[in-house]
Amino acid sequence: MIVSSFRTSTAIFALIILRVGALETFTAAVYEHTLILPNTTVTPVSLDDALLLMNKNIDILEREIKQAAKQGAQIIVTPEDALYGWTFTRETIFPYLEDIPDPQVNWIPCQHSDRFGYTPVQVRLSCLAKNNSIYVLANMGDKKPCDPHNSTCPPGGYHQYNTNVVYDTEGKLVARYHKVRGAAILSWFVPIHLLQYHLYFEPQFDVPEKPELVTFNTTFGKFGIFTCFDILFHDPAVTLVKDFHVDTILFPTAWMNVLPLLTAIEFHSAWAMGMRVNLLVANTHNIGLNMTGSGIYAPQSPKVYHYDMQTEMGKLLFSEVDSHPRVSPAYPAAVNWHAYATTIKLFPVQKNAFQGFISRDAFNFTELFDNAGNLTVCQKDLCCHLSYRMLGKEENEVYVLGAFSGRHGQRRREYWQVCTMLKCKTTDLTTCGWPVDTASTRFEMFSLSGTFGTEYVFPEVLLTKIHLSPGKFEVLQDGRLVNKNGPSEPILTASLFGRWYTKDSSSIPGGTSNSATTHLAHTYFIDDGSFADNVMG
Numbered sequence: 001m002i003v004s005s006f007r008t009s010t011a012i013f014a015l016i017i018l019r020v021g022a023l024e025t026f027t028a029a030v031y032e033h034t035l036i037l038p039n040t041t042v043t044p045v046s047l048d049d050a051l052l053l054m055n056k057n058i059d060i061l062e063r064e065i066k067q068a069a070k071q072g073a074q075i076i077v078t079p080e081d082a083l084y085g086w087t088f089t090r091e092t093i094f095p096y097l098e099d100i101p102d103p104q105v106n107w108i109p110c111q112h113s114d115r116f117g118y119t120p121v122q123v124r125l126s127c128l129a130k131n132n133s134i135y136v137l138a139n140m141g142d143k144k145p146c147d148p149h150n151s152t153c154p155p156g157g158y159h160q161y162n163t164n165v166v167y168d169t170e171g172k173l174v175a176r177y178h179k180v181r182g183a184a185i186l187s188w189f190v191p192i193h194l195l196q197y198h199l200y201f202e203p204q205f206d207v208p209e210k211p212e213l214v215t216f217n218t219t220f221g222k223f224g225i226f227t228c229f230d231i232l233f234h235d236p237a238v239t240l241v242k243d244f245h246v247d248t249i250l251f252p253t254a255w256m257n258v259l260p261l262l263t264a265i266e267f268h269s270a271w272a273m274g275m276r277v278n279l280l281v282a283n284t285h286n287i288g289l290n291m292t293g294s295g296i297y298a299p300q301s302p303k304v305y306h307y308d309m310q311t312e313m314g315k316l317l318f319s320e321v322d323s324h325p326r327v328s329p330a331y332p333a334a335v336n337w338h339a340y341a342t343t344i345k346l347f348p349v350q351k352n353a354f355q356g357f358i359s360r361d362a363f364n365f366t367e368l369f370d371n372a373g374n375l376t377v378c379q380k381d382l383c384c385h386l387s388y389r390m391l392g393k394e395e396n397e398v399y400v401l402g403a404f405s406g407r408h409g410q411r412r413r414e415y416w417q418v419c420t421m422l423k424c425k426t427t428d429l430t431t432c433g434w435p436v437d438t439a440s441t442r443f444e445m446f447s448l449s450g451t452f453g454t455e456y457v458f459p460e461v462l463l464t465k466i467h468l469s470p471g472k473f474e475v476l477q478d479g480r481l482v483n484k485n486g487p488s489e490p491i492l493t494a495s496l497f498g499r500w501y502t503k504d505s506s507s508i509p510g511g512t513s514n515s516a517t518t519h520l521a522h523t524y525f526i527d528d529g530s531f532a533d534n535v536m537g
């Protein structure tokens with residue numbers, strides 16, 4: 001008796017704790033920043049000129065950080081490359097870099113500004129956090145001297161890293177993360193003329209020897225960080241969520257939007273839902289390069305997002321976010337992504353299937369001929385099923401259901417499995433998969449599923465004029481992506497974007513280990529061609 005009542009009260013007690021945990025929230029802010037860019041040069045500028053330019057950008061960030069703190073935000077994320085941009089060689093980025101110590105040294109730059117040499121940027125960022133009592137994530141460049149006689153040491157005698165730093169409310173450095181992905185592998189001898197066209201190469205930066213798993217604790221949850229292109233890979237992104245159980249990811253990026261599957265707001269909101277984690281995204285704003293799209297995304301649904309191809313203005317976003325989403329009553333259940341699709345046999349397969357392309361990837365498509373229907377299209381082991389009913393079929397709009405299972409792009413490195421329903425650019429079926437940003441067809445219902453071989457699937461719904469659809473769709477536990485709360489707004493694409501990490505081609509070893517490796521990486525990437533393949537820096 002006693003034991004059992006003890007158990008009961010323990011259970012009640014545990015419940016109360018859960019409840020309290022569930023109610024805990026914090027206010028997050030992200031800032032989409034329009035950079036003041038340096039002039040492109042072939043010779044490095046002076047340290048003073050580099051600092052002058054960075055301070056101009058930090059002046060703007062300062063205004064927004066103050067504003068965010070005033071409105072009660074406890075943490076703010078600023079974008080990748082926000083202090084100096086992206087058009088550099090290894091030499092021309094150098095004056096912008098500072099040696100950033102390991103956070104274990106326990107350093108408040110704002111208080112001990114001389115402790116690690118000349119570090120004006122770190123001191124200023126730390127003071128911004130301290131003075132405004134807010135956690136600040138910023139992205140800057142780190143330089144680490146190496147032994148020039150060591151073959152792993154690049155010419156110039158430094159490793160250079162694209163780096164995120166986080167300062168707490170006392171101004172203390174609590175996290176430092178060196179970006180892994182992107183094309184930093186390329187290393188130091190890319191001719192300058194290529195930089196214009198292959199910004200995502202990042203020849204100015206090295207990659208760490210292995211992906212770093214960086215987390216830090218706060219009173220409002222456990223945080224993980226990574227940068228931009230990292231989000232498409234398993235490490236560190238998935239590991240931070242699955243094995244380190246972070247509550248919230250901080251994600252600075254310089255993301256170039258690529259329709260139909262990889263615009264920033266579309267993919268990032270889908271990743272947060274698929275991984276069931278909070279994701280705070282700060283993108284740079286540069287409409288000439290299709291860079292816009294920031295947001296605060298919760299596991300259930302986007303909280304707030306921003307997409308603006310009209311103006312050159314920056315944008316500060318706020319939202320209240322669960323500190324510990326896993327214990328929230330609203331936390332979505334785990335999804336078995338193939339459960340539904342592998343059990344049904346009812347749809348006629350490959351009716352009028354044809355081949356088409358999304359960027360360089362050969363999809364199998366089938367047209368949504370009628371107002372309503374049940375369709376299946378397959379590629380290799382992936383079969384995609386769609387049940388749908390349009391509110392009214394527009395004469396001038398054609399939709400297709402598409403399946404892709406294979407390595408993506410020219411590099412054939414990342415293995416994708418994608419089921420997508422999308423609007424073709426015109427009624428000519430050869431335009432299916434081309435970028436299109438307006439639609440007028442609304443769906444009374446849709447249900448999309450696929451026989452995925454991977455458990456990592458990200459549910460995307462993108463509406464006309466590049467809008468998200470929060471609260472208007474959901475993923476059922478059996479893997480169906482369905483509309484809810486009435487008919488949809490006009491749809492550009494509804495997709496299940498799967499990443500099958502274990503089928504990726506073995507990646508080139510990280511780091512600029514030797515010039516043979518580097519040269520290999522070089523040819524590999526040049527091959528790659530267009531932006532359409534590669535989203536970002």
Ligand SMILES: *[C@@H]1O[C@H](CO)[C@@H](O)[C@H](O)[C@H]1NC(C)=O
Pocket residue numbers: 036037038039053
């Ligand atoms: C770039 O060069 C122009 C013309 O020389 C100059 O007016 C401008 O201030 C420079 N911008 C920066 C950021 O240095």
Ligand SMILES: *[C@@H]1O[C@H](CO)[C@@H](O)[C@H](O)[C@H]1NC(C)=O
Pocket residue numbers: 124127128131
């Ligand atoms: C922080 O506050 C101190 C004094 O309160 C001031 O001297 C300093 O300029 C401030 N720094 C920033 C970056 O706001």
Ligand SMILES: *[C@@H]1O[C@H](CO)[C@@H](O)[C@H](O)[C@H]1NC(C)=O
Pocket residue numbers: 146150151152
């Ligand atoms: C060269 O540097 C790497 C890492 O920077 C280190 O692991 C290795 O031991 C060094 N090699 C020699 C011969 O010092």
Ligand SMILES: *[C@@H]1O[C@H](CO)[C@@H](O)[C@H](O)[C@H]1NC(C)=O
Pocket residue numbers: 215216217222
């Ligand atoms: C965060 O807190 C958890 C438990 O309270 C602890 O296990 C973990 O080591 C901490 N992580 C960091 C980075 O301090």
Ligand SMILES: *[C@@H]1O[C@H](CO)[C@@H](O)[C@H](O)[C@H]1NC(C)=O
Pocket residue numbers: 256257258259288289290435531
């Ligand atoms: C921006 O996107 C549009 C439409 O998707 C595309 O035509 C254009 O080439 C893109 N611009 C860049 C710089 O990639």
Ligand SMILES: *[C@@H]1O[C@H](CO)[C@@H](O)[C@H](O)[C@H]1NC(C)=O
Pocket residue numbers: 350353354355362363364365378379380
């Ligand atoms: C479907 O895709 C596979 C692999 O790309 C291709 O071999 C096949 O011909 C496609 N089917 C149709 C109908 O296009």
Ligand SMILES: *[C@@H]1O[C@H](CO)[C@@H](O)[C@H](O)[C@H]1NC(C)=O
Pocket residue numbers: 372373374387
């Ligand atoms: C699609 O299949 C469902 C049964 O799953 C059926 O009720 C419906 O009539 C079908 N729709 C069409 C247009 O064939």
